[in-house]
Amino acid sequence: MAGRPRTISEERIMVALAVAIGRVGPGRLTLADVAGEAGVSTGVLVGRYGSKRDLLLGFVRWGLAGKAFVQRMRTAFDxxxxxxEGLIRAVVRSAGPDVGPEEFANHLAFLHFELADPEFRALLGEHDAAVRAELAACLRSAAASGHLVAGADVDALAAAVDSIRNGTQLTWAMTRSEPLAEALRRDLSTLLSPYRSDKEDR
Incomplete structure (x- = not known):
């Protein structure tokens, strides 16, 4: 039994944690919820992470270390x-699929939890910096290939795209008048259209 925890991949636990948060929210979340979703004993999680807070911190750090979020954006862009269009695809991919109101609210509650805790908030800052850097890299690629007007401020545009990525999701959560992907595409196209040097060819 001593070797068993090492056979359980961290990814398996973190994926289970994300599912459990969506189902019950961070406030009601227990180690037993995550263990049940991952198909392991609660003792495995206690032995590896100790507390619920440390497990949640591990979740955020795992996402940063693995760069899975940014990699999904890069794959969609490429x-x-x-x-x-690649940039728009990247942002849509980063938002993930439409989810129900309760699941979205539970993930939003986790964001509130993170913002209220200085250690989590610092990690959120690292995540946002990585996302904006990737968005800026996409925009620089667009400028270099002649798809953006000369002189476009890619860093300012990256910040605006990131604001739409976050803000449109919140608005969509309140209205749900259209699929999230369509809302993001519309708002990003509105932002980027004046900066496209190839718009007359489309």
Missing amino acids: SADDPV
């Missing part, structure tokens, strides 16, 4: 011939 799949498009048009880098501006």
Whole structure:
């Protein structure tokens, strides 16, 4: 039994944690919820992480260390011939699929939890910096290939794109008048259209 925890991958636990947070929210979340979702004993989680807070911190650090979030954006960007369309795909991919109101609210509650804790908030700052750096890299690629007007401030545009990425999701959560992907596409197209040097060819 002593070797068993090492056979349980961290990814398996973290994926289970994300599912459990969506189902019950961070406030009601227990180690037993995560253990049940991952198919392991609660003792495995206690032995590896100790407390619920340390498990949640591990979740955020795991996401940063693995760069899975940014990699999903990069893959979506690289799949498009048009880098501006690639940027839009990257942001849509980062938002993930539409989820129900309760699940979205539970994930939003986790964000509130993170913002209220200085250690979590510092990690959120690292995450946001990594996302904005990736968005800026996408925009620089678009500028270099002639798809953005000369002189466009890519850092300012990256900040604006990131604001839309976050703000549109919140608005969508309140209204749900259209699929999230469509709302993001519309708002990003509105922002980026004046900066596209190839718009007359589309």
